[in-house]
Amino acid sequence: MKKDIRSLTFEELSGTLEAMGEKRYRAGQIYSWLHEKQVSDFEQMTNLSRPLRQKLADNFFLTVLEAVQVLTSKLDGTRKYLFRLSDGNVIESVWMEYHHGASVCISSQVGCRMGCRFCASTLDGLVRNLEPSEMLEQIYRMQEHMGRRISSVVVMGSGEPFDNYDNFVKFVRILTDPRGLGLSARSVTVSTCGLPDRIRDLAGEGLPVTLALSLHAPDDEKRRQLMPVANKYSIKEVLAACDTYFEKTGRRVSFEYSLVGDVNDTEEEARALAALLGKRNCHVNLIPVNPIKERKYVRSGGAAAANFKNILEKSGINVTIRREMGRDINGACGQLRRSYQEERPGKVSL
């Protein structure tokens, strides 16, 4: 069976090529075509002989994503991409412009099985995991389309990255390899609904990525109403794993808290959250919830959000309200894919 060549780490690629009888230095050349120049065809690897290019095409396949839709915000240049995978599934990615450079938000799975109540990505459950190549390709094709290099990545699109842990870690290893795109691990943020074992595993990988934990409630009872995963792990267990992550990597953890009107945005809840986080060196990111038509949740009012933020600030916690990017094209996570599928029933699968 042909191997997915863009999903191989440098070491795996070298080993595979050597086993095929190729010289050592070939791995460096090919890896650079795949991850530095980010080619879409073996034929573009012009410093390789024609027979070698043919040999690669016989033994490997090259994953390339095709953009089927690109929405551009007229307000701030944010772009939402819908990419088609080779099996016909579609996924979303976002390009965002900041003062310090461009940041992209990528998906880690097609769909999701975590079931968070306010999230559109999980409504139809998990379809499948993304391969490392499919996570990388979202970045490579957006860079190609924009003609620019990115400066940071957030894994906050559809999917639970820690439910696809091995592929996620491989993705980060390839992304941060200086022989490829060479992004610093510090420029990568991974967001999780909170799987303590995987948080501890990541702390031991030697990859100092920023960890963002989706908290969304200050106590287990409220969290269970919003996030089914809270039935499995208590906040205490998850925070203990986050503390380990901080101790081992020195990376300050971010806590995400989606503000849902009349659900988790009262002053008592702000105070409870401040007490819960205590003296931790952390950052809280408040996200006014993005309403989805399948659920009744509404965004907190501006005054409630500002009040919530003030209470946290007064307790000495670093807190920001997430700036909304691409307001005019800003369907919530997973909504572009859903609307594409609803418009084209049956046309998505090839």
Ligand code: SAH
């Ligand atoms: N599975 C990962 C990544 C999810 S998306 C996780 O759970 O963290 C990134 C963040 O957006 C998460 O905090 C998620 O809970 C939140 N989110 C998802 N849908 C949202 C919506 N409609 N409004 C506001 N935040 C949402």
